[in-house]
Amino acid sequence: MPAKQQTQLLELLEQAKLSGQRRVLVIAGDRQWGRERALALGLVERFPRLLMLSDTPLLPSVASVAGDKARQYLGREFDGLIVDAFAGINPDALAAVAGTVVAGGLVVLLLPSLAEWPSYNDPDYKRILVHPFKLDQLTHHFLQRLAKSISSIEGALVIQQEADTLVQAQLAMEHKAQLEPLLNGCKTLDQQRAVDEIIHVAKGHRKRPLVIQADRGRGKSAALGIASRLLLLGSLSHIVVLAPHVEATSSLFEQAVKGLTIVKHRNGYYQTEHGTIEFIAPDHLIRHPQKVDLLLVDEAAAIPLAMLETLLDRYSRIVFASTVHGYEGTGRGFALRFKQLLDKKAPQWTLLEMQAPIRWQQGDPVEAWLNRSLLLDARLHGDLGIAGQQQAERHIVHVDRTRLARDSQLLESLYALLVLAHYQTSPNDLRNILDGPNISVWVMLEKGRLIAAALVTDEGGFSVDMAKAVWRGERRFRGHLLPQTLAAHSGLERAPRFKYRRIMRIAVNPELQGQGMGSQLLKRIKEEARESSIDILGTSFAVTPEVLHYWRKAGLHPVRLGVSRDASSGTHSAIVLKGLSKQGRQTVNYLRGRFLQQFPHQILTLFQGLEPEVLVPLFFASDLSQLPVLDDQDWADVMAFYEGYRAYEVCSLPVWKLVCRFMGQLDMNQWLTDQQRDLLVYLVLQNRPMPWIVKKLGFDGRKMLIVELRNAVKRLSQQQVFLRSTLLH
Numbered sequence: 001m002p003a004k005q006q007t008q009l010l011e012l013l014e015q016a017k018l019s020g021q022r023r024v025l026v027i028a029g030d031r032q033w034g035r036e037r038a039l040a041l042g043l044v045e046r047f048p049r050l051l052m053l054s055d056t057p058l059l060p061s062v063a064s065v066a067g068d069k070a071r072q073y074l075g076r077e078f079d080g081l082i083v084d085a086f087a088g089i090n091p092d093a094l095a096a097v098a099g100t101v102v103a104g105g106l107v108v109l110l111l112p113s114l115a116e117w118p119s120y121n122d123p124d125y126k127r128i129l130v131h132p133f134k135l136d137q138l139t140h141h142f143l144q145r146l147a148k149s150i151s152s153i154e155g156a157l158v159i160q161q162e163a164d165t166l167v168q169a170q171l172a173m174e175h176k177a178q179l180e181p182l183l184n185g186c187k188t189l190d191q192q193r194a195v196d197e198i199i200h201v202a203k204g205h206r207k208r209p210l211v212i213q214a215d216r217g218r219g220k221s222a223a224l225g226i227a228s229r230l231l232l233l234g235s236l237s238h239i240v241v242l243a244p245h246v247e248a249t250s251s252l253f254e255q256a257v258k259g260l261t262i263v264k265h266r267n268g269y270y271q272t273e274h275g276t277i278e279f280i281a282p283d284h285l286i287r288h289p290q291k292v293d294l295l296l297v298d299e300a301a302a303i304p305l306a307m308l309e310t311l312l313d314r315y316s317r318i319v320f321a322s323t324v325h326g327y328e329g330t331g332r333g334f335a336l337r338f339k340q341l342l343d344k345k346a347p348q349w350t351l352l353e354m355q356a357p358i359r360w361q362q363g364d365p366v367e368a369w370l371n372r373s374l375l376l377d378a379r380l381h382g383d384l385g386i387a388g389q390q391q392a393e394r395h396i397v398h399v400d401r402t403r404l405a406r407d408s409q410l411l412e413s414l415y416a417l418l419v420l421a422h423y424q425t426s427p428n429d430l431r432n433i434l435d436g437p438n439i440s441v442w443v444m445l446e447k448g449r450l451i452a453a454a455l456v457t458d459e460g461g462f463s464v465d466m467a468k469a470v471w472r473g474e475r476r477f478r479g480h481l482l483p484q485t486l487a488a489h490s491g492l493e494r495a496p497r498f499k500y501r502r503i504m505r506i507a508v509n510p511e512l513q514g515q516g517m518g519s520q521l522l523k524r525i526k527e528e529a530r531e532s533s534i535d536i537l538g539t540s541f542a543v544t545p546e547v548l549h550y551w552r553k554a555g556l557h558p559v560r561l562g563v564s565r566d567a568s569s570g571t572h573s574a575i576v577l578k579g580l581s582k583q584g585r586q587t588v589n590y591l592r593g594r595f596l597q598q599f600p601h602q603i604l605t606l607f608q609g610l611e612p613e614v615l616v617p618l619f620f621a622s623d624l625s626q627l628p629v630l631d632d633q634d635w636a637d638v639m640a641f642y643e644g645y646r647a648y649e650v651c652s653l654p655v656w657k658l659v660c661r662f663m664g665q666l667d668m669n670q671w672l673t674d675q676q677r678d679l680l681v682y683l684v685l686q687n688r689p690m691p692w693i694v695k696k697l698g699f700d701g702r703k704m705l706i707v708e709l710r711n712a713v714k715r716l717s718q719q720q721v722f723l724r725s726t727l728l729h
Helices: 004-019 031-040 067-073 091-098 125-128 141-150 189-203 219-233 247-257 280-286 305-314 332-345 364-372 401-406 408-421 427-435 464-472 481-489 515-532 545-552 582-604 612-619 632-643 648-663 674-685 690-697 704-717 721-729
Strands: 023-028 050-053 063-065 077-083 101-111 159-160 210-216 240-241 261-268 271-274 276-279 296-297 320-325 350-354 396-399 439-446 449-460 497-508 534-542 557-561 573-579
Touching: 004 023, 004 063, 004 101, 004 159, 004 582, 023 031, 023 364, 031 101, 050 067, 063 067, 067 091, 067 247, 077 091, 091 101, 091 364, 091 427, 125 427, 141 364, 141 401, 141 427, 141 545, 189 210, 189 219, 189 296, 189 320, 189 350, 210 219, 219 296, 219 320, 240 280, 247 276, 247 464, 261 408, 261 497, 296 305, 305 320, 305 332, 332 464, 350 557, 396 515, 396 582, 401 408, 401 427, 408 427, 408 439, 408 497, 427 439, 439 515, 449 481, 449 515, 464 481, 481 497, 481 534, 481 557, 481 573, 497 515, 515 534, 534 582, 545 557, 545 573, 545 612, 557 582, 573 582, 582 612, 582 674, 612 648, 612 674, 632 648, 632 704, 648 704, 674 690, 674 704, 690 704
Parallel strands: 023 101, 023 159, 050 063, 050 077, 077 101, 210 320, 210 350, 240 276, 240 296, 296 320, 497 534
Antiparallel strands: 261 271, 271 276, 396 439, 439 449, 449 497, 534 573, 557 573
């Protein structure tokens, strides 16, 4: 071991300590050599709090975590991190655990030779490898990007097995700023201001929500916890925390109960001698409202706007926190949409932005490297200069991955646009875009800027035997979401044999939405799919009224609704399809018919809690042959009910038939109020208890409910001329 390397490492650590930042050590060579060099440098002894991102720790005493388990370490702090590239680079995990390293700490990269790393068969490729592709067919654009980025890490120490030690350009020696003492354990003035503002929401005027926006590592979750502790010590007795997952709230709860006497504790629930703070899943709180002194919504961008709107309507003291950039997506697109909602619902809302890092000082090389290489701070560029583009025209281009990997501005713009459109976009998606073998990228450009984009995958095309194995549940192939879901859950044995093109993501620049650009892009993708002999175009998505309307308008029909709700979003997933080939159209018509046959019954069982605004459009059908038919006696019974001659209970079946058929043919908003629509859904289709409906819809009692029910049924029947001509056959 050259003494010079020890000396340079000590100098590197001294830089980190004095600057209040972190540094990077790269050890590149054979795996065993790299591990021996890391031990020889004394990394285990130097860092009592050491974490290793790997499938095999350096020593049994070193905490080690595989990439897919890295979330469990969120909120914890380490002095050193060893990233074992030989075990695979999981981009989400890398970004997440790097954020746990504190000022003065070291991030160690154990890599293959820098010349060989781009072609290394990274074990993480198994995550994106889909049938029928083999490992040797995958591109290596992501690893090439990372390898190239090593040379741009400021102040890094690089030790290579086959070369002399190379110390890159040193950073300016900036001493850590000495801050004035802060209150209540806050580590930055930003965090202290956040705590003060949260307390003001709890104690000040009602209906003045606070929105906290921060990049990763700015201490927003800890600020929520510190404020909660102070409020529990004061007058508050019940604080509720919402987040996508309870695991993401660990740092919040750690700060909230620090120094308090715990009376009762379970995962996500703390009852102290002063009051209670607990985690509740967003969808559960929506379905089961309760009295809350203060509602804290962490990672609000991961919760659908419709749910946030419900929370704003129900609770008068709320704090929303959202990450601006990060491994779990971003809050930038969310911020644009949420601002409009807040302006309407709570115009006196307040925005607080936290900019100072909590665990390290500004200018940190590790943060800069990750932001640059994983596009954590990606932005849309103005003039992309795509080859062959004419500035005055709008172009839809199928972008080759090799070109995308070489065009850094286009890649960054594409990723930024996807981040704006979908809160779950993360660095793992960056790797999929660059190397996913069945993913193709479509972009729309106008006057030198990216205005829309879509990620598309090819699925299906299985053999007869493979299709049967999937249908029987004997085989499950990575990817191929549409054919395997249809075989397993819709019971269609031949489904995996067809060729599908699935829209994974489609996004339009928020400033240009509502102008039909997404529809133009989708039309071109559809045309190209036909030309490529694709049988079925489809997508799967979390159901909201707006998204469902978009896909219906695009000509894709619902054929399946997932039984379970997503724990964080509270929404069901849906599959919508459009047949392109003759066989494809026949298959989609069959699946749509089966869905319409089963859906009315499923509403009474699986989907009794489905919201009316989602349920009604799912019924829509141009072909009504699968929906219930009313005969002359049914029409007579319907009239007898709305005229008041008979009770609802003895006419419920004909009324049920009428409502099913009507929803499948007409826009109910033309004929019914929202209250009448909801009444028909709750009572006639979902068979919910009348006392619940009375309370839910604000009726004075059962008598008023029945009166309104008769009015709603009569209004449907007043369209009898139209209905009888289209619904009897």
